[in-house]
Amino acid sequence: MQTVLSGIRSTGNLHLGNYYGALRNFIKMQDQYNCYFFVADYHSLTTHPDPKMLHENVKNVLTEYLAAGLDPEKSTLYVQSDIPEISELYLLLNMHAYMGELAKTPSFKEKARKQPENVNAGLLTYPVLQAADILIHRADFVPVGKDQEQHIELTRKFGRRFNNFYGVEFFPEPQAFNFGTNLIKIPGLDGSGKMGKSEGNCIYLKDDPKTIEKKVKRALTDQGPTEHNQEKPECIENLFTILRVVSTPEVVGYFEEKWNTCEIRYGDLKKQLAEDIIAVTSPIRERILAIENDNDYLHKVAKLGAEKARESASKTLNAVREIMGFKAF
Ligand code: TRP
Secondary structure (H helix, E strand, O other): OOEEEEEEEOOOOOEHHHHHHHHHHHHHHOOOOEEEEEEEHHHHOOOOOOHHHHHHHHHHHHHHHHHHOOOOOOOEEEEHHHOHHHHHHHHHHHOOOOHHHHHOOHHHHHHHHHOHHHOOHHHHOHHHHHHHHHHOOOOOEEOOOHHHHHHHHHHHHHHHHHHHHHOOOOOOOOEEOOOHHHOOOOEOOOOOOEOOOOHHHOOEOOOOHHHHHHHHHHOOOOOOOOOOOOOOOHHHHHHHHHHHHHOOHHHHHHHHHHHHOOOOOHHHHHHHHHHHHHHHHHHHHHHHHHHOOOHHHHHHHHHHHHHHHHHHHHHHHHHHHHHHOOOOO
16 A cells, blocks of 8 residues: 655644645545554744644644544554654655755745845754654655645655665655646735735634634725626635635525626625534534544644654664664664
8 A cells, every 4th residue: 555644734623725725635545545643743843943832833733634534543643842753754754855956945935035134044954844743654645735845855866866776776865746627826915915814814724713703804805806707806706715625605696697797795705614614613613613622632643643653753763774784782
């Protein structure tokens, strides 16, 4: 069976964009692949080194993974920092990663621009840690969005370089998993960009119905169409994009028609949109509320995940150490 692996950085609660962009696909993959899903807490340190929030954020992501439908029996669900083998592989891979190639990675340049006061070495070697995440289970597929393709490409490069340097065929080349038509980018509610870029444009899986109604009501709209069949401005197209994902084709068709004939009332559109988002998120939210205070359950899940992940990780690491020439006295 082929191996699938993906991680989500623990920098806050999961939102509708995480759900449709990643989680929902993870859930479907569980029956067909040997799946590893983890909370990337080390990666969160490159931008959010707040000790008060670290554990809370990990707990939220783990809880929300489970609530959305990831099954700890079917998949291996774990916390990155519970697997010391990842850190060791990261150290070893760093010896074969070059300053120049890391410094020119677009994601590094972007982060360095955003936080000029904190261009730490962890930021520079972020792709090496991500490669360690992937290579430690010798994954075949990594289901991620477009923005992560640069990191998968670097992972392939590091794996190939290792194989060539030591003259082995050890690491397979992981591919970005193609969701095909399922890869949906969920836009934010503030007119442009994707959901998650800022607080105000985000609907969290944990938001209660009142909050969702309020957020959708506040979403940016324009003055309304003035000509039949006119093109929608970005802020309106964004609302339709979310509607297409959460509503039935009939509902979408109804509002398309109202738009095309200039009869659309944004109040009605937003009411429907909020209702259909709530229908999707409510069962997840209920499970979040049931799990989040069940520390015994979360402890069990994390422990089981760590055991399974370490079993696979230690096999890889032992082989890597042997290939590189480490020997015990
Ligand atoms: N960099 C990814 C993100 O920001 C998170 C991540 C860390 C990841 N390690 C990974 C994703 C390994 C896939 C595989 O979304």
